[in-house]
Amino acid sequence: DVKVTQSSRYLVKRTGEKVFLECVQDMDHENMFWYRQDPGLGLRLIYFSYDVKMKEKGDIPEGYSVSREKKERFSLILESASTNQTSMYLCASSFVGRGQYFGPGTRLTVT
Amino acid sequence: GDSVTQMEGPVTLSEEAFLTINCTYTATGYPSLFWYVQYPGEGLQLLLKATKADDKGSNKGFEATYRKETTSFHLEKGSVQVSDSAVYFCAQQNTGNQFYFGTGTSLTVIP
Numbered sequence: 001d002v003k004v005t006q007s008s009r010y011l012v013k014r015t016g017e018k019v020f021l022e023c024v025q026d027m028d029h030e031n032m033f034w035y036r037q038d039p040g041l042g043l044r045l046i047y048f049s050y051d052v053k054m055k056e057k058g059d060i061p062e063g064y065s066v067s068r069e070k071k072e073r074f075s076l077i078l079e080s081a082s083t084n085q086t087s088m089y090l091c092a093s094s095f096v097g098r099g100q101y102f103g104p105g106t107r108l109t110v111t
Numbered sequence: 112g113d114s115v116t117q118m119e120g121p122v123t124l125s126e127e128a129f130l131t132i133n134c135t136y137t138a139t140g141y142p143s144l145f146w147y148v149q150y151p152g153e154g155l156q157l158l159l160k161a162t163k164a165d166d167k168g169s170n171k172g173f174e175a176t177y178r179k180e181t182t183s184f185h186l187e188k189g190s191v192q193v194s195d196s197a198v199y200f201c202a203q204q205n206t207g208n209q210f211y212f213g214t215g216t217s218l219t220v221i222p
Binding site for chain 1 (some may be wrong): 145147156200212215
């Protein structure tokens with residue numbers, strides 16, 4: 001079974017802090033993705049990566065950055081957390097044509 | 112552009128009722144189609160998929176058929192259970208390896 005893990009299920013941070021969300025997949029997938037999920041807005045793509053050291057902006061990249069130094073790991077960075085970044089963050093990985101496999105999510109609260 | 116549209120919820124059914132959740136897509140090529148399920152507090156889980164026209168994906172009693180002529184991929188289950196209560200997402204992966212998700216349909220099954 002494909003396994004995608006995220007470093008934390010719940011996280012509480014203060015405004016202005018730098019926040020790191022880690023995602024690791026164990027199936028040698030090329031593609032990895034970060035989404036945020038908010039009530040009434042569905043899933044919104046923040047960044048994705050098709051290979052190591054490669055990144056592409058999604059629909060809502062402002063306020064975020066990413067890092068992919070190794071194939072299995074894709075990190076999402078909030079440079080200076082703000083209250084409007086309080087959300088559920090979902091990581092996913094995929095092969096072409098086989099769908100995405102999601103991690104359990106990290107519920108981030110910024111106070 | 113490419114997109115996915117699914118019926119809005121919430122949907123409330125009695126146990127053993129028949130379920131249909133409608134999903135249609137727009138795409139320039141021939142995408143792969145997916146249904147995901149999200150249980151409360153969890154990430155999305157891949158429920159079923161179909162990669163070409165007339166394919167039927169099935170899993171856990173759920174089915175969906177890839178209908179190219181109507182650009183649809185409706186989710187069905189003959190007899191729902193309380194444990195099926197969740198949010199269901201329709202999605203496509205286009206030939207450019209981009210994913211598009213519907214906004215999700217919340218299902219509640221009452222005993």
